Amino acid sequence: MFSRDSRPPHIDTLIGKGVRVQGDIAFLGGMHLDGAIAGNVRSDQAPNSTLSVSETGSIEGSVEVPNVILQGHIRGDIRGAERVVLGATARVEGDVYYGVIEMTLGAQIMGKLVRLVPAGAAEPASARG
Numbered sequence: 001m002f003s004r005d006s007r008p009p010h011i012d013t014l015i016g017k018g019v020r021v022q023g024d025i026a027f028l029g030g031m032h033l034d035g036a037i038a039g040n041v042r043s044d045q046a047p048n049s050t051l052s053v054s055e056t057g058s059i060e061g062s063v064e065v066p067n068v069i070l071q072g073h074i075r076g077d078i079r080g081a082e083r084v085v086l087g088a089t090a091r092v093e094g095d096v097y098y099g100v101i102e103m104t105l106g107a108q109i110m111g112k113l114v115r116l117v118p119a120g121a122a123e124p125a126s127a128r129g
Contacts, residue, residue, distance in 0.1 A: 050066070085102045
């Protein structure tokens, strides 16, 4: 039913440990962050678009990327329509909207977890009013 994809995500953009970005970022494909971003991060909405944030990476702003792999810190909401993976050192100060979520022991979320229902999917009978 579920499969663990152990392949690392494809990286088109790399932001190194010593880099600090002021402003919003929009990217295509895959991006890996070791540095810091003060601004919103979003990608094209292709199902394989991925943002990976290492233990040294941080974002102060909202994130809207289909797949998010977090080891670092995000201060803002995360919207990962496909998959959100939170590693042991992940820290989120904001709400997490996800299609599928995977959390490792030690991950911290200071906010709400909200499951995104795919477009066209029927809402469960228990959720209807």
